Amino acid sequence: MNSSLLSGSRTWRALLIILLALGGLLRLIDITDPPLDFQPSRQLRNSLVAQGIYYSLLPSATPEQRALTASFARSVGQYEPPIDESLVAVTYFLTGGESYAAARIWSTLFWLAAGLALFDLMRRAFSPWAALLGLAYYLVLPFSVQASRSFQPDPLMTSAFVIGMCFLYRWSETLTPSPSPGGRREQSWKWAILAGIFLGFAALVKIVIAFFAGAAAVALVLFTLKKDFWKSKQVWAMAALMVVPALLYYVLLHHGRSTEYFFAWTVDLLKLITSTDFYTKWLAFIGSLFGLTVIFLSLAGALLAKPRMRWLLVSLWVGYLLYGLTLPFQMYTHSYYHIQLIPIVAIGLAGALSPLLETAAAQSAAGRVAFVALIAAVIGYQAWAARSVLIAEDFRHEPAFWREVGQVIPADADVIGLTQDYGFRLMLWGWRKVSLWPLSTDLSEERGASLNAEGDFADLTAGKEYFLVTAFGQLDKQPDLKAILDQYPIAAEGDGYVLYDLRK
Numbered sequence: 001m002n003s004s005l006l007s008g009s010r011t012w013r014a015l016l017i018i019l020l021a022l023g024g025l026l027r028l029i030d031i032t033d034p035p036l037d038f039q040p041s042r043q044l045r046n047s048l049v050a051q052g053i054y055y056s057l058l059p060s061a062t063p064e065q066r067a068l069t070a071s072f073a074r075s076v077g078q079y080e081p082p083i084d085e086s087l088v089a090v091t092y093f094l095t096g097g098e099s100y101a102a103a104r105i106w107s108t109l110f111w112l113a114a115g116l117a118l119f120d121l122m123r124r125a126f127s128p129w130a131a132l133l134g135l136a137y138y139l140v141l142p143f144s145v146q147a148s149r150s151f152q153p154d155p156l157m158t159s160a161f162v163i164g165m166c167f168l169y170r171w172s173e174t175l176t177p178s179p180s181p182g183g184r185r186e187q188s189w190k191w192a193i194l195a196g197i198f199l200g201f202a203a204l205v206k207i208v209i210a211f212f213a214g215a216a217a218v219a220l221v222l223f224t225l226k227k228d229f230w231k232s233k234q235v236w237a238m239a240a241l242m243v244v245p246a247l248l249y250y251v252l253l254h255h256g257r258s259t260e261y262f263f264a265w266t267v268d269l270l271k272l273i274t275s276t277d278f279y280t281k282w283l284a285f286i287g288s289l290f291g292l293t294v295i296f297l298s299l300a301g302a303l304l305a306k307p308r309m310r311w312l313l314v315s316l317w318v319g320y321l322l323y324g325l326t327l328p329f330q331m332y333t334h335s336y337y338h339i340q341l342i343p344i345v346a347i348g349l350a351g352a353l354s355p356l357l358e359t360a361a362a363q364s365a366a367g368r369v370a371f372v373a374l375i376a377a378v379i380g381y382q383a384w385a386a387r388s389v390l391i392a393e394d395f396r397h398e399p400a401f402w403r404e405v406g407q408v409i410p411a412d413a414d415v416i417g418l419t420q421d422y423g424f425r426l427m428l429w430g431w432r433k434v435s436l437w438p439l440s441t442d443l444s445e446e447r448g449a450s451l452n453a454e455g456d457f458a459d460l461t462a463g464k465e466y467f468l469v470t471a472f473g474q475l476d477k478q479p480d481l482k483a484i485l486d487q488y489p490i491a492a493e494g495d496g497y498v499l500y501d502l503r504k
Contacts, residue, residue: 050086051098
């Protein structure tokens with residue numbers, strides 16, 4: 001907006017600080033609530049790993065505590081390196097104990113740092129005012145607020161990706177149209193190394209970002225160097241930095257886990273992409289997270305952007321499409337699998353709104369004031385909606401409940417359970433681990449797994465002493481299991497749990 005109402009770098013810099021402060025404050029609301037507000041099973045999984053690392057560092061921990069927390073951490077599986085879990089565990093150690101706030105603070109800091117990089121990236125293709133609107137969407141979208149403060153690798157992965165993408169864009173700018181013999185060549189090496197480091201780190205944190213990082217790198221390298229890209233030492237240096245860390249971890253060091261994940265979530269479920277219902281569900285799901293109007297507006301912004309940014313955005317959307325076809329079930333069931341789409345939508349939205357801002361700047365003073373007031377109202381509404389989502393539920397009663405459940409289970413008992421979140425709540429707060437009775441879920445239906453309580457009960461409970469039920473909704477879905485359990489005496493019962501004695 002080139003107007004007296006909003007003009008000069010001081011104004012947009014002040015607004016940038018205000019937006020970052022708003023985004024940070026939103027993510028710190030209800031910061032001490034247990035991590036059940038968003039994708040609880042994934043947050044609890046990270047909490048158990050962090051707990052195991054923390055007790056391994058804690059001098060006062062007993063050998064029994066170390067052994068038990070280590071067994072909990074091993075039982076949740078390890079698909080990614082425990083980077084954020086280690087950071088949070090060290091924070092526990094330095095601050096004197098476990099805290100739900102630690103992970104949220106770190107995730108918030110990562111997201112805000114990426115927000116600065118995202119603003120810088122958008123400012124290079126659009127006006128600062130359009131970049132501010134894109135940043136506002138990135139910071140106050142309710143889905144963004146929930147997902148980006150959660151304790152899982154995705155906020156760190158996305159943040160590193162955004163920062164690396166910004167450096168990659170600056171590298172491309174430095175080499176266009178052609179490098180000079182002096183400082184521009186040195187600058188291009190700096191941006192190339194930084195881009196490779198951050199994009200490689202993002203892929204190490206969680207390998208699925210490779211679809212996006214790879215697409216962005218290919219697009220900007222081809223745009224910048226055309227067919228002579230293979231002659232560039234900088235391109236090969238970037239490629240090595242991007243590929244080698246993830247290759248070492250996921251392929252060489254943890255080949256078995258990676259193969260297991262690929263077959264379980266890609267090969268076994270690839271049949272989904274042959275159905276039109278899959279694409280309908282996918283589009284409806286991301287519409288519920290971002291708003292379909294915003295999605296289409298962002299796509300329009302991508303197509304209308306300047307060539308360099310257009311290449312980047314189109315490649316990112318192609319990467320997203322390939323990503324969705326590779327992990328089809330998650331595309332309409334797991335919201336956090338779309339967190340990396342937040343900055344992409346924000347950039348396209350900035351591009352789509354840029355012409356609108358130019359038109360608004362040409363209006364009368366009253367028109368400009370009304371337009372700014374409307375934007376402020378929209379941002380304020382989204383921020384209030386994000387705040388309302390965070391305080392809508394209170395989970396502070398959960399730890400005490402699971403401690404009670406843990407106390408009624410004998411420490412050395414062999415137990416099977418129909419319980420929430422793979423038994424993670426019981427491990428984290430009740431310090432008990434149980435074998436899991438199969439759940440009746442959409443995933444089990446997609447895999448073609450059938451539950452037969454009468455036929456499977458004897459096999460699954462062989463050697464078990466107790467059967468714990470805390471997921472009563474699941475029990476109602478399995479009436480045959482309920483009928484079998486009714487034949488056994490109740491060893492303990494409370495508000496929200498029943499422990500059946502299988503020994504009698």
